[in-house]
Amino acid sequence: QKEVEQDPGPLSVPEGAIVSLNCTYSNSAFQYFMWYRQYSRKGPELLMYTYSSGNKEDGRFTAQVDKSSKYISLFIRDSQPSDSATYLCAMKGAGGTSYGKLTFGQGTILTVHP
């Protein structure tokens, strides 16, 4: 079983829809949670970052972490065609051998069509 599970999709939605992307994880030591966005033929870029449980909002994007359920989500409101990309969740612990090293989900391919 992978430490981080992410539904690879693909996910196709109409412009303006609310998108929900999710990851589950098994390692209770994870404390830092990130979402990366990767456009086709580009490297991943950091989109959102959260620490421990709770919500974080940035414009149309909201990241949620529920550590009790080992579940994280990324919501995209009013989705745009420019949001079409692969979204990867990533997480890390606070120290020890996992210090500094991220564990990634498989990535979800999202297409927003006009």
Next chain:
Amino acid sequence: NAGVTQTPKFQVLKTGQSMTLQCAQDMNHNSMYWYRQDPGMGLRLIYYSASEGTTDKGEVPNGYNVSRLNKREFSLRLESAAPSQTSVYFCASSDADTNYGYTFGSGTRLTVV
């Protein structure tokens, strides 16, 4: 532009050939990483270097070697390429003290025939 620079961007190798993928960062980061990305597999860590002078194996190190040449540069070498090493390779860097994640390069698309 500040960031992570990878060369080459594309490469085709024959089975058994060797090559080195180059990576350089200009953000004064301590830690650097090499990942491979394959469809349905996500990003898998090959090797990492927590700081200059140190390297460690990641999840899929077999068939690869690395060199942390200095603080800026971290190279990945394939000594005898195999078709299973056909992939997109990403280099990344981070400040070892940060929890804000990595800065990635734009990738090297490698095909081994």
